Amino acid sequence: MRVADQSIDEGIFQPIFGLRGWLVGTHVHTRRLAIMTLEGKVREVISEFQLFSTKEDNNIQAPSPQEFSRFIDHTLLKPEATDRDILALCIDAVQHHFKTVCVNSSWISTCVQFLSDISQLSPGKHRDPAPTPPVPIAVVGFPLGAGLTESKAGEARLAIEQGAKEIDMVMHVGRLRGGHYEYVFDDIKAVYDTCGQVPLKVILETSLLTRDEIIAACYICKEVGVAFVKTSTGFAGGGAKVEDVALMKAVVGEGIEVKASGSIRTYEDAVKMWKAGATRIGASASVAIVRTKI
Secondary structure, X not given: OOHHHHHHHHHHHHHHHHHHHHHHHHHXXXXXXXHHHHHHHHHHXXXXXXOOOOXXXXXXXXXXXXXXXXXXXXXXXXXXXXXXXXXXXXXXXXXXXXXXXXXXXXXXXXXHHHHHHHHHHOOOOOXXXXXXXXXXXXXXXXXXXXXXXXXXXXXXXXXXXXXXXXEEEEOOHHHHHOOOHHHHHHHHHHHHHHHOOOOEEEEOOHHHOOXXXXXXXXXXXXXXXXXXXXXXXXXXXXXXXXXHHHHHHHHHOOOXXXXXXXXXOOHHHHXXXXXXXXXXXXXOOHHHHHOOOO
């Protein structure tokens, strides 16, 4: 190439290179603005709920023990659980008409088979219409939530392929507590996008969070558009509290539901959570709850 041609070519491409640099710079600026906007919104919401206090509404009618079955995720997440334990979980769920069985993702295909077999063997006689059979749901990133986003999304995808009808993911608690709100948003959004039409619940692990951090987590979940925010894994030394459930419901509003889980062992516990705003209960003591005599 002659020198004159080279200078002409450089003259042609220089605006293109300049445009590319401008676009890259604009993208970086937009990204920073989005992060600043999310952080700013989180701070605003935290400020908005500083004066929020829990007020028990005695006008709220809780379901009866038997009616609660439709709102219970019958749960078994112990690492030592065997296939016999999973079978017993599924039998209980079918007999008592629980909403779901909640298990670690490796048990999903087993639950699908057990639930199908049990329902066929003992259809029973039900009122018209018959109760909806329980479905399996999987926890993801359980119990710490500190794994790679890609691993959470991958686990969710595989669980859904094997039959999970809902996903309960654990939020990255450390990232939230460190103020990395954009990371937390992206982490949840990746699993949310993977789930598609499958409802996603986000476990906040409220016993490890301050009041302001609970507000921040709920706001981020609301921005993503998840189906539920959930209190606890039950593995972090604490469980659901009435004041936390009420605060969570106040922040997410009517479009998102609240699941209370952890340390809910009696019908009275379940009623308190219901009146605070929870519409789903995660429990391993589910049978005792629905058999309560009142």
